Amino acid sequence: MRIRSLAKLLTMGALSLSLSAPGQAQTKDYSAQFDQVLGTEVRAPQSFDAVYDNALEQRISQLADGSRGRIGVYAIDLSTGQEIGILADQRFPMASTSKVAIAATYLAGVDAGKWSLTSEWRLPRPGGAHLSARQHIDLMISKSCNDCTDALLAAVGGPRAVNQWMRNAGLEEFELTRDIATLIREDGRVDPASSVDLRDSATPRAMGQLLAGIYQGKWLSTSSRNVLMNAMRATTTGKKRMRSALPTGAGLAHKTGTLSRTASDIGIFHTPDGRAIAAAIYVTGQSPSMAVENGNRSRKLEARQMRDARISTIAGALYRGFASQDDDRRVWADADYGG
Structure with missing residues (x-):
């Protein structure tokens, strides 16, 4: 059995790890146990070859050192199907990266004739202006406008509707609750x-496959796909994350996320020969404790800069690694990224 498959089984509960529930939040305090089983808690160099089965993944595992917080990475070459996964099946806080799924749900409704890009929705605040759906999407993605997001989230029917759209797309490891x-x-x-709160969380793999499917036109019309991809290309947040590590020619289209003790960036970029890579990077911690x-x-500022730097370094390594690799389908002959 490949180690990656074992990791997926562990994160899905094969070890029957304990669950705790503060309020209505389900949390899994199994990170240390997970890493202990896989040999990734300390991530000593001598363990890399045993755990990860190609040079690029070994390199990413070094950069995603989990000793100061959990780091999850997933990336896939959409031309060859080659994947990279480091804790790719553990849940991480989505923060604002969930906005891609919310926008996709609305755009799917446009394609179905439920509403249009010119439909106007009111910003959910006192005296909030009415903006067109197209304006909401552009602002919620490129500027990470929270009010715009909540306006469209209400329009589609709330978190349950987004979760259902994701399930219909075959992406199970995603849960929007608020x-x-x-x-x-x-x-x-x-x-x-140190804990996994299942509320408003997703796995790096699910988010990477969401991007892959959107880019490949699996769930949205060409016009709707272009609306979302163009908004992601115009993203101005997270300048020290993926964008700082990639050349302009990579054509990055991405969405960032930031909450307490966590930072993320998910996006599509291109290698010099034109291959599209979908990547999702989630970084937590990087300082001794929340307190x-x-x-x-x-x-707090130092830790945030460290999280940004981790994302940047990992994104740069993914770009160089995928750009320099031969077409090696041996490792990923059984890859399934169709969602």
Whole structure:
């Protein structure tokens, strides 16, 4: 059995790891047990060859060192099907990366004739203006506008509708439970570096496959796909994350996410020979504890910069690794990224 398959079984509960539930939140405090079983808690160099089965994945596993917080990575070459996965089947906080799924759900409704891009929806705040759906999508993706997101989330029928669209797309490891206003209000109650809160979470694999399917036109019309991809190309947030590591010619289209003790970036970029790579990077922690980080303003800024730097470094390694690799289908002959 390949180690990756074993990892997926473990994260799905094959070891019957304990669950805890603060309020209505289900949390899995199994990270240490997971890493202990796979030999990735310390991630000593001598364990890399035993755990990961190609040079690029071994390199990414080094850069995704989990000693100061959980880091999840998933990437797939859409031309060859070659994948890279480091804790790719563990749940991570989506933060604003969930906005891609919300936008896709709305655009699928446009394709079905339920509403249009010119339909106007009111910003959910006192005196909120009415904006067209196209404006909401552009702002919620490129500028990460939270009010725009909640306006469209309400329009499609709330989190349940987004979850259903994702299930219909074959993406199970995704769960949206709150609107963005509530998510921000409740941020910081669970430390994502040491616990897994299933609310508003997804696996890096699910988010990477969401991007892959959107890019490949599997679920949206060409016009709707272009609306979303163009908004992602115009993203201005997270300048020190993926964007800082990739050349302009990579044509990055991406969406960032940020909450307490977590940062993320998911996107599509291209190798010099034109192959599209879908990647999802989720980074938590990077400082000793939530109390230390939140109790010291300078330490909080330092930790955030470290999270951004981790994303940048990993994205750069993915770009160079996929760009330099031969077409090696041997490792990933059984890859299934169709969603």
